[in-house]
Amino acid sequence: MQEIEEGMFLWEPSETWKQQSNMVKYLDWLHKNKELVFNRYKDLWQWSVTEIETFWESLWQYFNISYSAPYVKVLTERKMPGALWFAGARLNYAEHIFRHQPDEKVAVIAKSEVRPQLQKLTWKELYEQTAVFAAALKNYGVKPGDRVVGFLPNIPETIIAFLACASIGAVWSCCSPDFGSAAVVDRFKQIEPKLLISADGYRYRGKDYQRIPSVQEIQKAIPSIENTIILPYIAKSPDIHELKNTVIWDTLLERQKNKNVIRFEQVAFDHPLWILYSSGTTGLPKAIVQGHGGILLEHLKQCHLQMNITKKDRFFWYTSTGWMMWNFLVSGLLTGGSIVLYDGHPGYPENDFMWTFAEETGITFFGTSAAYLHSCMNTGMRPKDACQLNKLKSIGSTGAPLSPEAFAWVYRHVKEDIWLSSLSGGTDICSAFVGGSPLLAVHAGEIQCRHLGASVKVFDESGKEIIDAVGELVVTEPMPSMPLYFWNDQNNKRYKSSYFETYSDVWRHGDLIKIKTNGSLSIYGRSDSTINRGGIRIGTSELYRAAANITGIEDCLAVDLTDRNNKGMLLLFVVLHHGVPFTKTLEEEIKQCIRENCSPRHQPDRIFQISEVPQTLNGKKLEVPVKKLLMGVPLEKAVNDGSMKNPKCLDFFIELKNQLSI
Known part of the structure; x- marks a missing residue:
């Protein structure tokens, strides 16, 4: 098999593909309406981050934003934090979801372990059910600005509840039902919700998990919750007699069944739309507030221009409701296309289930995590041999760096003629700073470009911009979907310390990145878990890529305990496939592979076998908290x-720390 090198050419769009893309339509519009001509994507990007007021105003005009009051100024005070976008404008995110959609066209396709038969909701059905739920919320006294929270799986009812909430100007927040009650309380208690909507449970890998006891705990811990709605999901008649002020979903909707018109509340551009949460690996999760207008413009840009989704597409992302990609998936409805939901384990009942699901539903854009694609590759999966993926045009990957080998696996074993884009951004903006463009070629291990309006640069430790070298990912200009604020964050203290403590007036995102002279990028993991050995810095992803080449390794975690005086050690923790023994021979093979593929400086000092890699609820590796534990930080402060x-x-x-005596 050919050795895969970072930057190896894999695919390029045809002229027909490019000319039919949404990006070219936007370029044509700029030419016709603004007399602007850009011959390269790189030039378009440069304009978008230089003339930022003109760029974002062009999106307002290009997407024909509906409003009840116009904006006075595109951008008040061009600074971070503190930028005020489209002051004076009044609009509604949910109104843009439903405008101009044909009643009988399918809007939502869904399947789950609980509901194995495909569900389909037309635009008319989605609208009418949203209208009924919005009326129910109003009947409970929910007003603009009130918080409504969901403890719900990735199913159509969750979308209905969110859109109803947005339509009346209430503020939505959601946790996946696989969150423990303590994690839910940590999040929801901060924002003092008025109403809770919860499923009675969920099913994962064939096993049912009850959630009524958790709801009871949440009710007791959060006194602001006045009423609760229970959605029967794993049981037809869940027992709610011990819950206070609680009603069953269907009973509630029956009372409002004749309310089939939505009156979209017109709110300010920066009126809160939803509250998302940081992973909360140390301390309370940050409650990140984002607004109707900022999310609307950012997601129109992303879905239409960067991801090239059209009204003919079926857009899917494998996600739970506890990850920002769920919110992003819902915004796929802004394109007029269909979105596809799945709730359950991605490899149950068969390892290749997600690919057969893509075939069954006619998915055209398949979104997933880098971890899932790496898992498919490592288990030797060959979807193109088992599935007819004729309708599949694009694959999106996020959550972690995608290795060059995984890029190549997609083209060899999924589909040769496909656009694969690796994206990186975060909950912080509920979007991506960098990712794909339908006009550019795909190269192994590389992110295609910086996204329009995202002034992404690389700084070295002194704050100087660098090219073709690894450094900190920073953003030097404001974007409309940046957090309005963190909830209950006095004087923006946590907000400022999260992004602006290292470089004044410049957003430091916390990723280790390299931008190449041609505009493509590579991300090497979180910069606060960077491995610095003898002054040579690399990302943990480079070690993981090297270790992945060794037969028998399922997963791994690297932690560098080296201090500025080069004292300490580099530790590697490996999870082995079932039945593979951890031997001295395997240990030496790992070290040699890292010596050859990374550098002798980055060879691990010690290697340990572990049963599993510590992960957040969203599947991200806990490199920094583990490092803190090994350095003696108490558990309750480390994670x-x-x-x-x-x-x-x-x-x-914790036990290893006692043995190492660091």
Whole structure:
């Protein structure tokens, strides 16, 4: 098999593809309406981050934003934090979801382990059910600005509840039902919700998990919750007699069944739309507030221009409601296309289930995590041999860097003629700073470009911009979907310390990145878990890529305990496939592979076998909290175990700290 090198050419769009893309339509519009001509995507991007007021105003005009009051000025005070966008404008995000959509066209396609038969909601059905739920919320006294929270799986009812909430100007927030009650309380208690909507449980890998006891705990812990709505999901008649002020979903809607018109509340551009949360690996999760107008413009840009989704597409992302990609997926409805939902384990009942699901539903844009694609590659999966993926045009990957080998696996074993884009951004903006463009070629291990309006640069440790070298990902100009604020964050103290503590007036995102002279990028992991050995810095993803080449390794975690005086050690923790023994021979093979593929400086000092890698509820590796544990930080200060998928596995690292005597 050909060796895969970063930057190896894999695919380029045809002229027909480019000319039919939404990006070219936007370029044509700029030429016709603004007398602006850009021959390269790189030039368009440069204009978008230089003339930022003109760029964002062009999107307002190009997408024909509906409003009840016009804006006075595009941008008041061009600074971070503190930028005020489109002051004076009044609009509604949910109104843009429903405008101009044909009644009988399918809007939502859904399937789950609980509901194995495909569900389809037309635009008319989605509108009418949203109208009924909006009326129910108003009947409960929910007003603009009130918080409504969901403890719900990725199913159509969750979308209906969110859109109803947005339509009346209430503020939405959601946790996936696989969150423990303590993690839910950590999030929701901060924002003092008025109403809770919860499923009675969920099913994962064939096993049912009850959530009524958790709802009871949440009600007791959050006194601001006045009423609760229970959605029967795993049971037809869930027992709610011990819950206070609680009604069943269908009973509630029956009372409002004749309310089939939505009156969209007109709110300010910066009126809160939803509250998302940081992973909360240390301390309480940050409650990140984003607005109707900022999310609307950003997601129109992303879905239409960067991801090239049209009204003919079926857009899917494998996600839970606890990850920002769920919010992003819902915004796929802004294109007039259909969105596809799945609730359940991606490899149940068969390992290749998600690919057969893509075939069954006619998905055209398949979004997933880098971890899932790496898993498919490592298990030797070959979807193109088992599935007819004729309608599949694009694959999106996010959540972690995608290795060059995984890029190549997609083209070899999924589909040769496909646009694969790796994206990176975050909950912080509920979007991506960098990712794909339908006009550019795909190269192994590389992100195609910086997204329009995202002034992404690379700074070295002194704050100087660098090219073709690894440094900090920074953003030097404001964007409309940046957080309005963190909830209950006095004087923006946590907000400023999260992004603006390192470089004054410049957003430091916390990723280690390299921008190449041609405009493509590579991300090497979180910069606060950077491995610095003898002054040579690399990202943990480079070690993971090297280790992935070794037969028998399922997953791994790297932690560098080296201080500025080069004292300490580099530790590697490996998870092995079932039945593979951890031997001295395997240990030496790992070290040699890292010596050859990374550098001798980055060879691990010690390697340990572990049963599983510590992860957040959204599947991200906990490199920094593990590092803190090994450096003697108490568990309660190093990590919030309520934010973890597998907190018991931390016991190994606590015990190891006592053995290492660091």
